[in-house]
Amino acid sequence: MVPAPYRIERVKRETHDTFTLDLLPMDSTSVSSFGPGQFNMLYVFGVGEVPISISSDPANCPALEHTTRVVGAVTKAMGRLKRGDVVGVRGPFGSHWPVTEEGGRDFIIVAGGIGLAPLRPALYALMRQREKFRKIVLLYGARAPEDILYRKELEHWRGKFDLEIQVTVDRGAAGWRGNVGVVTTLVGRAPFDPTNTVALVCGPEVMMRFAVMELQKRGIGADRIFLSMERNMKCATGFCGHCQYGPSFICKDGPVFQFDRIEPIFGKAEI
């Protein structure tokens, strides 16, 4: 439960309201390994602690990256930190994306906004085993062109790793020649074999609801769709009950759930 001290090695501004912190451990209490999709509790000393997904390559651990969007008190304070400052890290917590699947599958990854951050380690892991899988398709939606995360990296991956990447924005802008519209509209024409595909989905809950509908329309079974869920957290270890989601705790049973496990409660506002 005690946060390990990590020094900020680099602060990268991603967009006007998101930034990535590159963290290096300061002692041996650091995170020794993590699975794609897991999260850490990041402590901004004197302000508070928040759950943030690990967005870096699992192969580079114990170095860690976290991409955060500024929404409230703690994330705002985190956004003011500089190179050399220290944060506390507890973790890693939770379940992870099923990227160690047996080979021969297609993967479709559907990400909305900051939801690309928890999926980035899954992409690194898939690309490390690229020859094992068939098609890997990333559908990514952002609010506007200036909100696109990891823009250079997406270009690099597309060229290098035989990855089908389609990006769309809700609102176009001068000079934008790509897709306009919500990301779920891309699912219907994405190139994958529904009988043999695993789908990974992360984004705002309403987006995930429509993504699941579209994936199921294409014929992907509920047992092959995986979603990352979010709720407010405190302990992150299954004790306090803050993150309860039906019969599950998101901190220890999630955040990544196989869709058929949460289907009866998914999308219900009161849960």
Ligand SMILES: Cc1cc2nc3c(=O)[nH]c(=O)nc-3n(C[C@H](O)[C@H](O)[C@H](O)COP(=O)(O)OP(=O)(O)OC[C@H]3O[C@@H](n4cnc5c(N)ncnc54)[C@H](O)[C@@H]3O)c2cc1C
């Ligand atoms: C498992 C998990 C992984 C996450 N990964 C990331 C990540 O990689 N990058 C990132 O930017 N954020 C991530 N989040 C969300 C992040 O934890 C919250 O944005 C953060 O806790 C807000 O804290 P705050 O003090 O800045 O804002 P607060 O003052 O606590 O809240 C500001 C506003 O944001 C809303 N809010 C707070 N927490 C959440 C939440 N968990 N989900 C939806 N709305 C919320 C509040 O209702 C309020 O309207 C993750 C959350 C979880 C549960």
Ligand code: FES
């Ligand atoms: S955050 Fe305490 S039980 Fe999940």
